[in-house]
Amino acid sequence: MRSFLALVRRELGTYFVSPVAYVILTVVLLISGLVFSHLVARMVEAAVPFDYSGILAVILWLFVITSPLVTMRTVAEEKSKGTIEIALTAPVPEAQWILAKYAAAMVLLLFLALPTVGFALLISRYGQVDAGAVACGYLGVVLSCSLAYAVGLFISALCSNQITAGILTFTVAFLLLVTSILAGQVSSSSAWSRFIEYVDLSACYGDFVRGLLDVRRLVYLLSGTVFFLFLSVRVVESRRWR
């Protein structure tokens, strides 16, 4: 456990030594801040209740789209710099090593998402906020990112160049966000359309922000995370035999 925490701390350190954490923080706060001020202006003009789901949707998109920045270097960089050789000749099981990287990414997410809670606090001073729906929406953000990070970690474990890993992860993350648009292209009753609807992160998020905790969504996001973490561990373990 002690060595696991040491690994998580080191991983977290790299986010803050490099510009990654600050870049993501800037992008998220800048864009979600713009959207927020726009939504506030509309609320005042049209005298409608504040639509918090709009701002949460933006936050989810931003975090999922920036997930390649978080995960692309995790394993790929250790491979290209050779530090994997010292990392895996220390008495650390491969699974622990991967989990530490995943845990560090999730801690970073929580840290970066924290300032956006300020929007909810600000609104709650002047109007009504459905705290339950907001909390549920944030759960959706965290679980969606959890899946995106696990996929990114897996891709990074496959690549030895972090740019390749980043581009591939970006493609997958983007597809996960827009599959519902593709769903319109296939007939609505087919197995394909059901599959697309099932894996679509935007659809998942829609449920969450309405305060709907659908078991199907939870199972998808959590099992997906576990599945890709498992694959990442396998990829790293297989390196010894190649």
Add this chain to the structure above:
Amino acid sequence: MIEVSDLTKVYPGAVAVDGVSFRVERGQVAGFVGPNGAGKTTTMRILAGFLAPTRGSAVVAGFDVVRDSLEVRRRVGYLPETNPLYGEMRVEDYLEFRATVKKVPPARRRRRVEEVIDRCGLRERRRSIIQHLSKGLRQRVGMADALVHEPEVVILDEPTLGLDPNQVRDVRELILGLGRDRTVLLSSHILSEVERLCGRLLIMHRGKLVASGTPEEISNRLMRTGRVRLEIRGDGRAIKAGLEAVPRVARVLWSARGDLNTYLVESSDGSDLRPELFRVCAGRSWEVLELASERLSLEEVFSIVTAESPGGRAAASGGGA
């Protein structure tokens, strides 16, 4: 203790290590030598638990490298050839991190870090960021990392690569100190270094172990032609003819400075020529200043055992620095 038997590692399209077997006892410093691509690094990576062998087995500090990989890694201090380090960290923080990951108990951790900082001469640079350090200093950080958990077995891949002469001397002293109570396996391109440091030599070539033993054993075994060095004053040409007439003499090399002649006499069947040569010299009353059997230098041994199948690789030996 390191025990390797029939170790083989096959990469797609290439056999890196081919049926290597050897043993290194506790308190012994063993040196791996061989041209680039001979399989030294792959063997060391297997022993450190980084790669799994395709065939054969290796037992390090009493544990099998495949079945008990974690136990092996706990007991091995490994310095890879490229000495990869987390460059963004400070020396002290890095060593503290590595000590934690290598399961040094918290009560001893601080003290161990201080010890290796002292032992590797990093006291003044403990707060430096690793990537700002010179190559020599980074090499010392790598050494400190390899030793921080008091490993029973120390595996050092090219520990003196890229160091200046003073640093090389420091590292040598460090290794000799380690060899007193630990098992040390190191690889090097610098033959004189290996000869000075290692009680045991392992010469690899094209994935195979071509010679092993003490430097003396190896050079004696390889001395197919017993060679004797003679210094005699007098008429060089006549003496050369006289020496060539001695039975079992295959070849006489002669060089002269004034009336001082130096001869290298090689026997045809590898036998010791010294008694016969002495009798001849005494019988003719030659003024013999020196008569000694010539031992092969490590460089000569190396070029003999690695030259059998010239395929370009052997020619690249020694050029790795």
